[in-house]
Amino acid sequence: xxxxxxxxxxxxxxxxxxxxxxxxxxxxxxxxxxxxxxxxxxxxxxxxxxxxxxxxxxxxxxxxxxxxxxxxxxxxxxxxxxxxxxxxxxxxxxxxxxxxxxxxxxxxxxxxxxxxxxxxxxxxxxxxxxxxxxxxxxxxxxxxxxxxxxxxxxxxxx
Numbered sequence: 001x002x003x004x005x006x007x008x009x010x011x012x013x014x015x016x017x018x019x020x021x022x023x024x025x026x027x028x029x030x031x032x033x034x035x036x037x038x039x040x041x042x043x044x045x046x047x048x049x050x051x052x053x054x055x056x057x058x059x060x061x062x063x064x065x066x067x068x069x070x071x072x073x074x075x076x077x078x079x080x081x082x083x084x085x086x087x088x089x090x091x092x093x094x095x096x097x098x099x100x101x102x103x104x105x106x107x108x109x110x111x112x113x114x115x116x117x118x119x120x121x122x123x124x125x126x127x128x129x130x131x132x133x134x135x136x137x138x139x140x141x142x143x144x145x146x147x148x149x150x151x152x153x154x155x156x157x158x
Contacts, residue, residue, distance in 0.1 A: 029075040033139040040064025054121035061128040068135040075139050079146045086153040105134045
């Protein structure tokens with residue numbers, strides 16, 4: 001039964017827009033992630049005639065990666081806390097999923113960062129770009145789960 005519930009939640013994630021934030025005036029975690037991602041890419045690649053070295057690109061992108069990492073941690077903590085209390089069995093499945101995702105995402109970012117074995121300074125910024133995109137997608141994933149679970153169990157208490 002729990003597996004069907006998780007499968008339903010994940011299928012809804014793929015087919016439905018993100019539910020609104022619990023605080024009416026605050027942007028959702030998904031919206032915040034999209035904004036950080038867009039700002040980071042815009043700043044790194046703005047067409048202002050300035051040539052950016054690979055090191056400069058890496059420095060700019062790393063600033064925005066750190067913001068996404070902080071937001072991912074906030075999203076995870078809220079989702080974890082809420083789901084752990086609302087449905088412990090479903091939480092255990094999500095915890096296993098989160099651990100597997102982290103292992104893959106870190107390995108993938110490292111592979112891109114190293115140029116899949118070919119090296120080169122541009123791969124450093126490409127690795128950060130890949131990680132930023134994966135982190136933003138994971139934030140949306142967790143935010144969507146939090147939204148749908150709150151529909152079933154009620155909004156989490158802040």
